[in-house]
Each structure stands twice: as C-alpha cells, then as structure tokens.
Amino acid sequence: MTIEELQEIGKIEKEKQDGFKHRIHVCVAAGCLSCQSGQVKEALEKEVSRRGQESWTSVKGVGCLGLCTAGPMVAIEPDGILYQGVSVSDASDILEALGGPAVSRLDCSAHMPFFTKQKKIVLENCGKIDPESIEDYIAEGGYEGLYNALRIMTPTGVIEQISKGGLRGRGGAGFPTGLKWTAVSKTKSNIKFVVCNADEGDPGAFMDRSVLESDPHRVLEGMAIAGFAVGANYGFIYVRAEYPLAVKRVRTAIARAERLGVLGRNIFNTTFNFDITVRLGAGAFVCGEETALIASIEGRRGSPRPRPPFPSELGLWGYPTLINNVETFANVPPIIRKGGDWFAATGTDKSKGTKVFALAGRVNNTGLIEAPMGTKLREIVFDIGGGILEGRKFKAVQTGGPSGGCIPEQFLDMSMDYESLAKVGSIMGSGGLIVMDETSCMVDVAKFFIEFCMSESCGKCVPCRVGTVQIYNVLKRITEGKGKPTDIGLLEELCDLVKNTSLCGLGQTAPNPVLSTLNYFMDEYRAHIDDKVCPAGTCHFNHTEESQ
Amino acid sequence: MRYPSFLQRTADRADVQPVRVLTFSINGVTVSAREDETILTVARQNGISIPTLCHLDGLSERGACRLCIVEIKGSPKLSPACVTLPRQDMEIITHSDRVMDYRRKILELLFTERNHVCSVCVSNGHCDLQALTVELGMTHVHYDYLHPQQMVDASHERFSVDHNRCVLCQRCVRVCDEIEGAHTWDVMGRGHLAKVITDLNEPWGESTTCTGCGKCVQVCPTGALSEKGKSVAEMTKKRLFLPYLKLMRGEEER
Amino acid sequence: MEAKEAERVKVDEDRRWRLVNRTMRLHGHQPDALIETLHAVQESFGFLDLDSLKYVADSLHLPLSLVYGVATFYHFFTLKPPGEHTCVICLGTACYIAGSTNMLKAVEKEVGIKPGETTSDGKLSLLTARCMGSCGLAPAVVFDGAIHGKMSSTAVLQNIRRLLNHDD
Numbered sequence: 009m010t011i012e013e014l015q016e017i018g019k020i021e022k023e024k025q026d027g028f029k030h031r032i033h034v035c036v037a038a039g040c041l042s043c044q045s046g047q048v049k050e051a052l053e054k055e056v057s058r059r060g061q062e063s064w065t066s067v068k069g070v071g072c073l074g075l076c077t078a079g080p081m082v083a084i085e086p087d088g089i090l091y092q093g094v095s096v097s098d099a100s101d102i103l104e105a106l107g108g109p110a111v112s113r114l115d116c117s118a119h120m121p122f123f124t125k126q127k128k129i130v131l132e133n134c135g136k137i138d139p140e141s142i143e144d145y146i147a148e149g150g151y152e153g154l155y156n157a158l159r160i161m162t163p164t165g166v167i168e169q170i171s172k173g174g175l176r177g178r179g180g181a182g183f184p185t186g187l188k189w190t191a192v193s194k195t196k197s198n199i200k201f202v203v204c205n206a207d208e209g210d211p212g213a214f215m216d217r218s219v220l221e222s223d224p225h226r227v228l229e230g231m232a233i234a235g236f237a238v239g240a241n242y243g244f245i246y247v248r249a250e251y252p253l254a255v256k257r258v259r260t261a262i263a264r265a266e267r268l269g270v271l272g273r274n275i276f277n278t279t280f281n282f283d284i285t286v287r288l289g290a291g292a293f294v295c296g297e298e299t300a301l302i303a304s305i306e307g308r309r310g311s312p313r314p315r316p317p318f319p320s321e322l323g324l325w326g327y328p329t330l331i332n333n334v335e336t337f338a339n340v341p342p343i344i345r346k347g348g349d350w351f352a353a354t355g356t357d358k359s360k361g362t363k364v365f366a367l368a369g370r371v372n373n374t375g376l377i378e379a380p381m382g383t384k385l386r387e388i389v390f391d392i393g394g395g396i397l398e399g400r401k402f403k404a405v406q407t408g409g410p411s412g413g414c415i416p417e418q419f420l421d422m423s424m425d426y427e428s429l430a431k432v433g434s435i436m437g438s439g440g441l442i443v444m445d446e447t448s449c450m451v452d453v454a455k456f457f458i459e460f461c462m463s464e465s466c467g468k469c470v471p472c473r474v475g476t477v478q479i480y481n482v483l484k485r486i487t488e489g490k491g492k493p494t495d496i497g498l499l500e501e502l503c504d505l506v507k508n509t510s511l512c513g514l515g516q517t518a519p520n521p522v523l524s525t526l527n528y529f530m531d532e533y534r535a536h537i538d539d540k541v542c543p544a545g546t547c548h549f550n551h552t553e554e555s556q
Numbered sequence: 557m558r559y560p561s562f563l564q565r566t567a568d569r570a571d572v573q574p575v576r577v578l579t580f581s582i583n584g585v586t587v588s589a590r591e592d593e594t595i596l597t598v599a600r601q602n603g604i605s606i607p608t609l610c611h612l613d614g615l616s617e618r619g620a621c622r623l624c625i626v627e628i629k630g631s632p633k634l635s636p637a638c639v640t641l642p643r644q645d646m647e648i649i650t651h652s653d654r655v656m657d658y659r660r661k662i663l664e665l666l667f668t669e670r671n672h673v674c675s676v677c678v679s680n681g682h683c684d685l686q687a688l689t690v691e692l693g694m695t696h697v698h699y700d701y702l703h704p705q706q707m708v709d710a711s712h713e714r715f716s717v718d719h720n721r722c723v724l725c726q727r728c729v730r731v732c733d734e735i736e737g738a739h740t741w742d743v744m745g746r747g748h749l750a751k752v753i754t755d756l757n758e759p760w761g762e763s764t765t766c767t768g769c770g771k772c773v774q775v776c777p778t779g780a781l782s783e784k785g786k787s788v789a790e791m792t793k794k795r796l797f798l799p800y801l802k803l804m805r806g807e808e809e810r
Numbered sequence: 811m812e813a814k815e816a817e818r819v820k821v822d823e824d825r826r827w828r829l830v831n832r833t834m835r836l837h838g839h840q841p842d843a844l845i846e847t848l849h850a851v852q853e854s855f856g857f858l859d860l861d862s863l864k865y866v867a868d869s870l871h872l873p874l875s876l877v878y879g880v881a882t883f884y885h886f887f888t889l890k891p892p893g894e895h896t897c898v899i900c901l902g903t904a905c906y907i908a909g910s911t912n913m914l915k916a917v918e919k920e921v922g923i924k925p926g927e928t929t930s931d932g933k934l935s936l937l938t939a940r941c942m943g944s945c946g947l948a949p950a951v952v953f954d955g956a957i958h959g960k961m962s963s964t965a966v967l968q969n970i971r972r973l974l975n976h977d978d
C-alpha cells in the first residue's frame with residue numbers, strides 16, 4: 009500500500025460520513041452496553057428507517073464518550089449535542105429534534121467542565137469512531153504514523169522522537185519509554201518480541217479497557233511502530249479474560265488490519281513484517297508484573313522471577329522483549345505523526361503529555377477522563393468530577409490502586425505528575441482515581457487493599473506470602489475493635505519488612521496503602537484502637553455479631 | 557520440550573560474549589570471580605557464609621526465600637545473593653545489622669506460617685530451618701502464629717508428606733523435574749493458600765509419575781518430606797549426590 | 811429414546827472437544843498453549859474437571875502437576891461445576907467504596923452460601939470479582955454474564971429471586 013492509497017481510504021470514509029446531514033453516535037463501550045445502549049442503538053436505527061431518512065441520517069456505535077455514569081450516552085454530530093440516560097423509548101423524540109434544539113430532558117451540556125477541562129490525545133478518537141471500522145480510524149489519520157516510520161524514518165529516528173517527546177510508561181512506574189526501546193533495540197538477537205500489557209489489574213481502573221474497546225487500532229499501530237523501532241516481528245497483547253468485549257474488538261481489529269496489509273507481511277511494501285497475537289489472562293493481578301506476564305504467556309504459573317536480567321535482555325522464551333502498557337502504545341502514533349516536540353509541549357517539566365484517569369468513587373461524574381500532566385488534583389475532583397456526591401465532604405483520593413496511597417485534603421492543590429505523586433507517598437499507577445468522602449473509613453480502605461494483595465500474592469517469596477497475611481490480621485482486628493496499642497508499631501515494622509525484602513513489585517508496594525493511611529490518618533487508627541470508635545461509621549464493633 | 561530456567565537460557569544464546577573476570581569486594585575484602593558466578597557462590601568460595609533456604613547446589617535458582625539478601629553500596633534495594641551477579645567494583649555487605657534484622661524477621665514469618673514444633677518433628681536435629689534459627693540467632697517469634705491445620709499424606713509406601721512443616725521452598729519440585737525428570741511435584745493455588753502437590757493433587761501413593769527415587773525427601777530442608785519407619789536419628793538427609801548427578805547429566809547431553 | 815439422548819449428548823460433547831482440540835492445534839501443541847486451552851475447556855464445559863485436565867496434559871505433553879498448578883493459580887478457572895445461574899458481585903475498589911460488601915452480605919443471607927459456593931439444588935453460584943471495568947457504574951453485579959450497574963441490596967435480591975423463580 010502507498011500513502012496515497014491509505015489517504016484515499018480515509019478520504020472515501022470521510023466523504024461517506026460527511027454525506028449524512030445528521031450523525032447519531034451511540035456509545036457501545038462496556039459501561040453503556042451494560043445499561044442497554046445496544047438496544048438504544050437498534051431503536052434509533054429502526055426509527056430512522058421507519059421515517060425513511062436513511063440517506064441523510066446515520067447511526068453508528070462508538071467508543072466511550074467519557075461520562076459513563078450517565079449512560080447510555082448518545083452524541084449528535086455535527087451539532088455537538090450530547091444526550092445522557094437515553095432509553096429505547098427516547099428514539100423518536102431524538103429524531104424529531106434533529107436539526108433543532110436538543111431534547112431538553114435528555115440534554116447533557118457538552119460545555120460543562122467535565123468536557124471542557126479535558127485534553128485528549130490518547131482518547132482523541134474515543135466516542136468519535138466506530139471501533140470495529142478500520143476505515144474510520146484511517147479517516148482520522150490512523151496508520152499514517154506507521155507509514156511515516158516505515159517509509160520515511162529509521163528505527164533510531166523513531167526512538168529519537170519518542171525520547172524527545174519525553175513519553176514515560178503509563179503502566180505504573182513511569183520509566184522513560186525511549187530508554188526502554190533503546191535497550192531492546194541494542195540487544196542483539198534475531199528474534200525479539202513486543203508485548204502490550206493489558207492486564208489492568210488495579211481494581212477500580214478501566215482506562216486500558218476503554219482504549220481497547222473504543223480505539224483498538226491505535227494500540228496495534230503503536231505496537232507495530234515499536235516493533236519496527238526495536239527490531240521485533242512478533243507482538244502479543246495480554247488482555248484480561250474479564251474483558252470479553254475488549255478481546256473481541258482487538259481480535260476484529262487485528263483481522264481487519266491484516267486484511268488491509270497494515271499488519272502482517274511486507275507492511276507498506278517494505279521488508280518489515282509484524283504479527284500480533286492476543287493472549288488471555290486468567291484472573292491474576294500479579295501477571296501485570298513483567299516477568300510474571302512473560303511466564304503467563306509461556307503458559308506457566310504467573311510467578312515473577314528476580315530482575316535483573318530484565319525482559320529487554322531475557323524475555324519471552326529467553327529472547328529480548330519490549331513490554332509497554334496499552335496507554336503507552338496509544339501515545340505512540342500521534343507522537344510519530346506530529347513529532348516529539350509537539351507532544352512535549354503538553355505537561356510538566358518531567359512528565360509530558362496527558363494522562364487518562366478512571367475517575368470513580370464518591371464523585372458526581374464518574375467515568376473516563378484525560379487531562380494534561382500537571383493538572384491540579386482539585387480540578388480533577390471538583391471541576392471535571394463535579395464535586396462530591398450528595399454534597400458531602402471530601403476526604404481523600406486513592407491513586408495507584410493496591411500499590412499506591414491515599415492523598416488527603418491538604419494536597420488537593422498538588423499537580424498530578426509522577427514526581428509530585430511520589431513525594432506525597434503515592435504513585436501515578438495506571439490511572440485509577442478513587443475519590444473518598446467522610447463516609448469512607450481509612451483503616452477499612454487499608455484493610456481492603458492489603459486483603460487484595462494477600463489474595464493476589466503469588467506465594468513465591470516469604471515476606472509477601474506471609475507478611476501480607478500478618479498485616480491483614482492486624483488491620484482486621486483493629487477494624488473489629490480489638491486493636492492493641494502496640495499494633496501501630498507492629499504494622500510499621502511489618503510494612504517495612506515486606507516493602508524492603510519482597511521479590512517483586514507486588515510485595516514491594518503492597519504496604520503503601522497502609523503506610524500512607526498511617527501517615528495521614530493516624531487519628532482514625534487511634535480512634536479505632538483507643539476509643540473503639542470508627543469515625544466514618546463503617547466498621548462495626550458489635551461483639552454480638554457472629555464471630556468466627 | 558521443557559523450558560530451561562532463565563539462567564541456563566543465557567548460556568544457550570550464541571551471541572553472549574566470552575566470560576570475563578571481575579574484581580569487587582565483599583565485606584571490604586577484595587575478591588575476583590567470573591562474571592557469571594553469583595554473589596553467593598563467590599562469598600562461599602571466600603569462606604563467607606550467607607544463610608540460604610531455597611537455594612541448593614545443583615538446582616536452578618528461585619530467589620524466593622529472601623534469606624540470602626545482601627546490601628550493595630549505593631543501592632537502596634537489597635539483593636538476593638543466590639541470583640545476583642556481581643559487577644566490577646561492586647561493594648557488597650553480607651552481614652550488616654539491617655540485613656541480619658530482616659533475615660531474622662523473615663525466618664520468624666516462616667515459623668508463624670505453619671506448624672514448626674521441632675520437639676515432635678522427625679527431622680529434629682537435622683533440619684535446615686532449625687539450623688537457621690541458630691545461625692541467625694532467632695530466639696523467639698514475636699508475630700502471631702497463623703498455623704492453619706494442614707494435611708498429612710502417608711499414602712506412599714515408603715515416604716510421607718506433612719504439609720504442616722512445608723516452607724514452600726520448592727526444592728522437591730525442582731529436584732523432581734530437573735534431576736529425576738519425573739515432574740511429579742508442583743505447586744497449586746497461590747499466596748498463603750499455595751501447597752505442594754503430586755500429580756493432579758492426588759495422594760502421593762497413587763501417583764502415576766513418581767518413580768519412588770526419594771530425591772525429594774533428601775532435598776527437603778524440613779521434616780515435611782520424610783522416609784517412613786526411620787527414627788529421628790536416622791533422618792539425616794543426603795544431598796551431595798546433586799551436583800554430581802547434574803554434572804553427569806550435563807555430560808550425557810553433550 | 812434413551813439411546814438417542816445418549817447419542818445427542820455424545821455428539822454435543824464431541825463438538826465441545828473439537829473447540830479444545832482446535833485451540834491446541836492452533837498453537838502447535840506447544841507448552842504455551844496451556845492457558846489458552848484451559849480457557850477453551852472452561853468455555854466449552856463451564857469448568858475444568860480432572861479428566862479434561864488429564865486430557866490436556868497428555869495432549870500437550872505436560873506434567874499433570876504442572877497443569878493442575880496452572881489451573882489453580884489463576885482465579886478465572888474453576889474446578890467445580892457452576893450452578894445454573896451465576897451472580898458475580900464486584901469487590902473492586904470503586905464498588906467496595908460504594909458498599910458492595912453490604913450487597914454481598916445480603917445475598918449470602920438470602921441464599922445461605924458463601925462466595926465460591928453453589929446452592930445445594932445447583933441453581934445459583936455466588937462469586938466475587940475484582941473489578942469488571944464498569945467502575946463508573948459502581949456497584950456492579952453480573953447476572954448470568956450481563957453486567958448490571960448502580961445496584962443496591964434490594965435490587966440484587968430482586969434479580970436473584972427473579973432468576974431463581976423463573977424456571978419453576
């Protein structure tokens with residue numbers, strides 16, 4: 009294929025779409041599908057044909073529109089009208105209102121801060137394109153980045169742009185992507201692999217899922233570019249089996265991309281071959297850890313092994329392997345298309361670009377958002393998130409999931425970037441943001457996370473396997489009103505031990521939620537232990553309740 | 557086809573450069589070693605004893621028990637000596653107060669996990685775990701005991717397994733797979749619910765793959781695997797066969 | 811009549827094994843096909859029984875204990891037959907904060923089983939999950955594969971009663 013042919017596909021698709029005076033976009037990502045958006049789409053299609061206006065009104069399924077809490081969401085283009093909570097019976101009213109003022113009872117202002125405060129790079133196509141149509145992706149400039157990389161740039165040139173853009177890994181640690189790519193490209197081997205980490209194990213995060221469900225080609229393109237840059241011809245996407253829709257969309261996308269020749273052999277008439285295979289996870293958080301993920305793809309128990317050697321040296325089946333997160337790959341095509349300098353213009357000094365967050369918990373607007381690095385936490389919670397539910401009082405934000413920490417009110421004005429988050433004892437993590445209000449007990453939250461780590465520990469190394477159980481037992485008795493004054497010291501000691509001596513990242517970060525709540529909410533621990541009261545009213549010290 | 561352990565893989569790769577000799581220091585003493593020798597190996601060559609549990613000469617490494625952690629100057633992270641390769645001019649400290657303290661606590665955790673009452677154990681006096689308490693000066697356990705009741709499987713005609721004494725070091729799993737080639741043992745479940753199993757979690761005596769060679773019993777560091785009908789005094793374990801067997805096997809394959 | 815029924819069951823079984831065999835063939839019967847194959851078995855039969863584990867181990871030339879170890883490491887796999895209906899309550903962070911433990915307690919009380927168990931009449935299995943990616947709609951519950959968002963204890967109980975009474 010030549011660039012002209014690629015652009016032709018995009019042009020035809022664009023013209024086809026522009027041919028419709030009204031375009032109705034129905035969100036068919038998982039959130040809205042679970043509120044019957046599939047039926048809503050059908051009803052709208054039926055209504056269009058009943059009225060005989062197929063020639064000038066189109067209905068298409070698109071990816072997540074962001075405000076998942078108000079689903080099913082429907083967008084009317086080109087008017088920019090957004091409807092929320094649409095049901096099957098609303099179809100005729102929506103069609104009636106086309107071209108005129110919006111149906112007021114469904115109207116969801118697209119001008120509210122939830123939408124205007126965001127900046128979209130990764131999610132630029134989410135809610136715009138049909139995730140099952142490769143043409144739609146191409147119409148938005150898709151696969152041009154891959155073309156540029158293969159036909160115009162050199163592998164080193166590609167890595168240079170990524171480094172210049174300052175892209176850092178979005179999977180948790182924020183390791184500079186350019187450096188990682190360089191390491192893999194420099195390792196000599198005839199066979200190399202590129203792996204996309206879509207295990208998204210943080211319970212309460214759904215960024216990667218939404219990207220795969222809404223814009224899967226972007227990730228495939230990013231992987232292919234990475235393959236070219238590091239000299240790999242095989243790619244794997246490791247997706248959680250809990251995300252069947254994402255798996256299906258990715259498989260469809262791979263098949264379409266192969267048919268069009270943007271994946272497979274001799275891509276864009278070059279000598280570059282790249283194949284992508286989907287591999288399913290099977291419910292193990294630890295498989296998000298690189299070496300465990302490798303073991304899992306190889307069909308083994310997902311137990312991590314000590315690093316070094318790092319996967320860039322010794323990865324899948326012993327070959328050099330590049331592992332990046334879904335969102336990291338999703339950032340690659342626009343960087344290659346528009347250049348590293350363009351990307352570096354957004355964000356802070358050390359954290360470039362944007363970050364996708366899954367906003368959930370006790371806020372009014374829960375859903376998928378994308379904001380420039382360095383956005384204030386307050387803006388995210390109160391402007392984009394629309395404040396706390398039922399006008400309650402903000403207490404803390406949990407970031408980074410089981411590896412992260414709780415950020416209290418005093419840091420609401422902090423900037424959301426890798427360094428600032430680390431400074432207050434949390435991490436960026438993959439982007440889960442859980443907002444808590446006065447009804448959330450912080451000891452209970454700490455117990456929740458340590459219980460998670462305890463049951464997700466692979467059991468290989470002693471500190472994590474036994475230490476998490478010990479920490480859990482202490483927290484459990486505190487939340488049952490049986491805590492002892494010495495328990496605080498004991499918790500600190502156990503946390504220090506597990507953090508410093510565990511084998512992999514799971515154990516090394518498992519104590520973080522406990523440590524950060526100990527740090528900022530000691531008074532709540534004290535209240536549980538000394539006064540046998542739970543200030544949030546979550547824990548019940550009712551001793552008559554059945555005890556095990 | 558079976559996957560070799562990750563350390564062996566490096567050796568398979570043709571593009572790896574010839575082995576170099578490095579100089580570095582352990583506890584302030586300058587030592588030199590081949591770059592593919594672990595810190596543990598070099599320390600032992602130089603008469604420095606680092607406590608270990610999951611490591612056993614002749615088996616692949618796991619880096620799982622964390623008892624062999626050492627400090628490396630300039631790095632906040634502690635490194636397991638059994639899997640860490642030295643680098644030129646590295647400064648390694650094997651017995652700082654910090655690591656000794658951690659080692660003792662890890663050992664305590666092991667003692668809380670399952671039931672290790674030595675006085676009623678067949679391996680009393682010949683147990684690696686018991687020896688470690690002496691080596692590390694662990695006098696008491698200050699964490700709560702968890703000891704859930706575990707099973708004892710005495711279905712095998714010559715051996716028995718007492719899960720109450722298992723420390724999940726996986727030596728049995730490795731010796732059975734890597735040396736005997738039977739792969740009767742593996743681990744099921746995960747986290748604190750993990751357990752060693754034979755075949756499809758079936759009684760050992762009904763195993764269709766077990767050759768009855770007894771190697772697992774010999775390498776087990778505790779009284780978890782034992783020979784039936786042996787008195788406590790007879791339960792010493794013979795392990796020197798391992799490096800020898802491994803050598804023989806390696807020569808055969810060549 | 812009975813013979814016909816048996817024949818039908820056999821054909822059906824063959825069809826289900828075909829999916830499993832196809833998966834193994836697709837991966838060239840390499841060891842790394844194991845997890846994909848277990849997925850295929852579970853998709854076909856609803857759970858992994860010892861015979862199928864044995865069959866998979868034989869076909870892929872893998873040790874029995876290794877296959878069992880892998881099957882029990884991953885919580886997505888189950889070695890017990892599921893009930894006719896399933897109810898999965900999400901205990902991920904967002905759902906936890908939104909009170910999903912209360913829903914779980916209510917369901918436990920209603921049907922008298924704990925997570926991971928099936929009612930004695932085989933009608934309902936109660937399971938928990940760690941986030942299903944619908945956190946925007948927390949708390950979320952999955953009934954027979956369909957996600958329901960913004961649930962409450964009453965709504966969950968209603969759904970369960972509907973499921974259980976539907977068949978009589």
Ligand SMILES: Cc1cc2nc3c(=O)[nH]c(=O)nc-3n(C[C@H](O)[C@H](O)[C@H](O)COP(=O)(O)O)c2cc1C
Nearest residue numbers: 177178179205208209296297298332333336513514
């Ligand atoms: C216990 C654990 C769980 C992890 N889970 C994930 C995950 O779900 N998704 C992910 O992308 N990275 C996860 N990571 C981070 C990965 O190990 C790895 O650093 C990341 O995929 C690298 O990609 P990046 O450089 O693009 O961030 C996890 C790490 C640990 C220690």
Ligand code: SF4
Nearest residue numbers: 466468469472512515
């Ligand atoms: S830290 Fe936990 S998850 Fe990681 S290897 Fe150790 S036991 Fe396994």
Ligand code: SF4
Nearest residue numbers: 722723725726728776
């Ligand atoms: S049975 Fe013995 S050798 Fe096997 S894991 Fe347990 S303690 Fe280690």
Ligand code: FES
Nearest residue numbers: 035039040073076
């Ligand atoms: S899933 Fe529809 S708006 Fe997010």
Ligand code: FES
Nearest residue numbers: 610619621622638
């Ligand atoms: S001996 Fe090194 S970790 Fe066990």
Ligand code: FES
Nearest residue numbers: 900902905942945
């Ligand atoms: S936390 Fe329940 S769906 Fe994510």
